[in-house]
Amino acid sequence: MELIKNAIGRLVPTEINGEKQIPYQGVGIYKPDGVKQAPRISSNSDFPVDGNKTVASIKEALIKAGIKDGMTISTHHHFRDGDLIANQVFDIAKELGIKNLRWFPSASFPCHTHLLKYLEDGTINRIEGSMNGALGKFCSEGKMKGTAVLRSHGGRYQAVQDGDVKIDIAVIGAGCADSFGNANGLYGKSASGLLGFALADSEYADKVIVVTDNMVPFPCIPWQIQGNYVDYTVVTDKIGIPEKIVSGTTQITKSPDRLLLAELTAKFCDITGIIKDGFSFQTGAGGTSLSVSLYFKEIMEKRGIKARFARGGSNKYLVEMLEKGLIDYILDGQTFDLEGVRSMAENKNHVWTSPFTSYNYHSKGNFAGMVDVVILGATEVDVNFNGNVVTHSDGYLLHGIGGWQNCLFSKTVILPIPLFRDRIPVIRDEVTTICGPGELIDVIVTERGIAINPLRTDLIEKVKNSGLPIKTIQELKEEAEKICGKPEKINFGEEVVAVIKWVDGTLIDSVRKVI
Amino acid sequence: MEKYNTPVTAGNIGEKVRSDCFITLELMQESGFQIEVLSKVNSLYGNSIKQLCIDGLKFFDIKNAKLKIQDTGALPHVIMARLEYAIKQLIDTEKEFLPEMLEENTSISKKEQFRFSRLYLPGNTPSMIINAGIHKPNGIILDLEDAVAPDKKAEASYLVRNSLRAINFYGAERMVRINQFPKGLEDLKFIVAHHVNLILLPKCEVAEQIKEVDKEIEKLKKAASVNYPIYYMPIIESALGVENAFEIAKASENVVALAIGLEDYTADMGVSRTKEGHESFYARTRIVNACKAAKIQPIDSVFSDIADMEGLAQNVKNSKSLGFEGMGCIHPLQIAVIHQNFAPENAEIEKAKKIILAFDQAKLKGLGVVSIGTKMIDAPVVKRAENTIKLAFNLGLIDENWKASLNE
Numbered sequence: 001m002e003l004i005k006n007a008i009g010r011l012v013p014t015e016i017n018g019e020k021q022i023p024y025q026g027v028g029i030y031k032p033d034g035v036k037q038a039p040r041i042s043s044n045s046d047f048p049v050d051g052n053k054t055v056a057s058i059k060e061a062l063i064k065a066g067i068k069d070g071m072t073i074s075t076h077h078h079f080r081d082g083d084l085i086a087n088q089v090f091d092i093a094k095e096l097g098i099k100n101l102r103w104f105p106s107a108s109f110p111c112h113t114h115l116l117k118y119l120e121d122g123t124i125n126r127i128e129g130s131m132n133g134a135l136g137k138f139c140s141e142g143k144m145k146g147t148a149v150l151r152s153h154g155g156r157y158q159a160v161q162d163g164d165v166k167i168d169i170a171v172i173g174a175g176c177a178d179s180f181g182n183a184n185g186l187y188g189k190s191a192s193g194l195l196g197f198a199l200a201d202s203e204y205a206d207k208v209i210v211v212t213d214n215m216v217p218f219p220c221i222p223w224q225i226q227g228n229y230v231d232y233t234v235v236t237d238k239i240g241i242p243e244k245i246v247s248g249t250t251q252i253t254k255s256p257d258r259l260l261l262a263e264l265t266a267k268f269c270d271i272t273g274i275i276k277d278g279f280s281f282q283t284g285a286g287g288t289s290l291s292v293s294l295y296f297k298e299i300m301e302k303r304g305i306k307a308r309f310a311r312g313g314s315n316k317y318l319v320e321m322l323e324k325g326l327i328d329y330i331l332d333g334q335t336f337d338l339e340g341v342r343s344m345a346e347n348k349n350h351v352w353t354s355p356f357t358s359y360n361y362h363s364k365g366n367f368a369g370m371v372d373v374v375i376l377g378a379t380e381v382d383v384n385f386n387g388n389v390v391t392h393s394d395g396y397l398l399h400g401i402g403g404w405q406n407c408l409f410s411k412t413v414i415l416p417i418p419l420f421r422d423r424i425p426v427i428r429d430e431v432t433t434i435c436g437p438g439e440l441i442d443v444i445v446t447e448r449g450i451a452i453n454p455l456r457t458d459l460i461e462k463v464k465n466s467g468l469p470i471k472t473i474q475e476l477k478e479e480a481e482k483i484c485g486k487p488e489k490i491n492f493g494e495e496v497v498a499v500i501k502w503v504d505g506t507l508i509d510s511v512r513k514v515i
Numbered sequence: 516m517e518k519y520n521t522p523v524t525a526g527n528i529g530e531k532v533r534s535d536c537f538i539t540l541e542l543m544q545e546s547g548f549q550i551e552v553l554s555k556v557n558s559l560y561g562n563s564i565k566q567l568c569i570d571g572l573k574f575f576d577i578k579n580a581k582l583k584i585q586d587t588g589a590l591p592h593v594i595m596a597r598l599e600y601a602i603k604q605l606i607d608t609e610k611e612f613l614p615e616m617l618e619e620n621t622s623i624s625k626k627e628q629f630r631f632s633r634l635y636l637p638g639n640t641p642s643m644i645i646n647a648g649i650h651k652p653n654g655i656i657l658d659l660e661d662a663v664a665p666d667k668k669a670e671a672s673y674l675v676r677n678s679l680r681a682i683n684f685y686g687a688e689r690m691v692r693i694n695q696f697p698k699g700l701e702d703l704k705f706i707v708a709h710h711v712n713l714i715l716l717p718k719c720e721v722a723e724q725i726k727e728v729d730k731e732i733e734k735l736k737k738a739a740s741v742n743y744p745i746y747y748m749p750i751i752e753s754a755l756g757v758e759n760a761f762e763i764a765k766a767s768e769n770v771v772a773l774a775i776g777l778e779d780y781t782a783d784m785g786v787s788r789t790k791e792g793h794e795s796f797y798a799r800t801r802i803v804n805a806c807k808a809a810k811i812q813p814i815d816s817v818f819s820d821i822a823d824m825e826g827l828a829q830n831v832k833n834s835k836s837l838g839f840e841g842m843g844c845i846h847p848l849q850i851a852v853i854h855q856n857f858a859p860e861n862a863e864i865e866k867a868k869k870i871i872l873a874f875d876q877a878k879l880k881g882l883g884v885v886s887i888g889t890k891m892i893d894a895p896v897v898k899r900a901e902n903t904i905k906l907a908f909n910l911g912l913i914d915e916n917w918k919a920s921l922n923e
Contacts, residue, residue, distance in 0.1 A: 256650060256846065256847035256848050257847075260649060260650060393558070393559060394556075394557075394558040395558070422534050422556070422642075423534065423559075423589070424556055424588065448649060467911070484590065485560060485563055487560065488559055488562055488563065
């Protein structure tokens, strides 16, 4: 494998899985050329005039879709750890003796550990998507046949749109659908809120299968997925485990350390004037991020401030802010609890979005850059503010990128992270894997001090004499090492087991085999 | 005495245990060191953990040993404490395997400093000790008494000693609650020479106990050649203790506060503890009075429902109204509520400002007494106002230059 040093100093392969790769060139440097990927032209004559595309089973649909060796099959993570579809699809592939498939999920979850055996027996050649838990371990140890490719949500849309990944068969699970293939995630026992992650697949895949356990007579309103893109529809008893799709209620963290991080983050946003009338924000669903929005709420109520919009993942706390009039709109990428689902179904100001509207870098702009402040997590940050979200400090793949890379284009990016976790320092000389360049990461909030990227002279100016514990990132790193000890250097294998795509499809880093 | 071929253990392991380690040690007659490191942080610290174990064994002149360490991210001072305790079960030695003393942890505290909040930390649970200081309690208490299981008390004293030396508590007063008399006197050996600021003495009933502690500490201080102040906060937890409160308060000049422990007190009284606290009203007021008479701080019991922040706030308000000047916390989230409610209210601060300004004016005119409205302002009133302002400043409620900003 030939490796080349990219613009951020990391060695990346020039070719993976037989496809030429472009090394990362910097933020906004690489410009794509050409036209978008186009799916085959279909003819109505191949489809029932009455619009009923229902077939008896997923198996029949896959056979009709022409499943064969080497194809790319996509599924989606709307059902999160309660997904029952992806496993079934590959059970069928195995049964049919199909080999060498590329699985192209929008994310994977612990429930997909089931697929390990198909990675082992060659039914699946590789995963291009997130790598969690046992799948990440399998890949990190160099056991996966192909090389994994990790993309952000926006990067996934970009890859499909640009033709970097040609999906042969997309299998879209939907909480609600009609026989024509119109579908949404708003209703039914497997309601997930929205189906945004499947949008690209519906538009660009060669064959599209919609699977539901809640078939309604035409029309299924609203049609988050348009039936006009869909080849086959399938009804099964159960497509997901409801309690694992969305939690009944989102719980805020009880950890005093995390709450402290969240409070400090909100205070920073208050003091720097980021929280002002008409502002916008995005916080994730992780314990710390979720609590940040609660502290935001407190500050907004105290000062009589309203936000123009908040980006989801939505949850009951965000919904409460919307219903109290503290936020004009929720622009939602995914719903994390039942209150989020309810609100999206009922409230016209709770709007579903997709990676196309929110995150796709190869388009005429997206929403991410319009957000005033985004609160994200990271497993590691280095002294140049580069961030890692995919590997653990011991080199094992443990997370997907999600929308993390895309959100870095927000006006201010804040990472509230502990200085160390169980002796593992979070601020390092170099991150194990670069997922996002430091120039886009503005503020690191730790329980032992806040570091502001020197590029943000405006923020540095605003916090002068604020009483906030401002330190340099170098100081924070040294403090972590003073407490934990200086970490030993890890030796990795030569073999590249996974690559990390930047939002424009270039390679920002590669992940080596753990030895 | 050396015990060979007898494995001993130290430390904690289990599903929920973090930042700790479990050591199994066996002394051998020959064949050098056999060290097995099973660590969650093996790739980053595996070699240094092994080296630290070797250093520790060599420090105690051990040549042959089988050692297994199961580690969940323990910091070096924790590993050192566990190792030392394991070794001391096998050999008799006075040597101490000490982590370096942090510069920050040599600070001394003041007799009259604020003690609104003091956070109890189980003395044998490293994960709760590491981040205690970031929550900014006025004091942290490394607890060797009720929060440590009886069979873990011995190893806890090593961890508490090492934590006093190696963990930065970011300005919180470093307190240790020792065990009851007489076992508590043994605990002193682990803390006196390691810059403890204040010692909580549980189940104090008579002044003689304080005098005994005084003597023991003097002896230990001399042996260690240290002369920083070490204060005491006796905890009154029985009917007899309440009756003797004033004598206890006056038993040593190192007594800076009395705390009341209501769980044990109500048990001693044979009544149940209620949220309203009528059953302990006498005890609490008696203690407040004894403290005020002895010019030390009266400190209230902990509020044990960590989910009920409103109840806590009300409790603090009641406490303050009786004259208490602080209370214990059993969860970091209680700290802010306690500080807010012990803090002077806005109206109080504004009144204090007026008094001080009026008195400034009076001084300029050469007067010793002045009145605001119909009320006479004299020296004691001014002193109280000054205390309020100092408190408000220390709590970040007002600016140091509040007078200047008033004139702008």
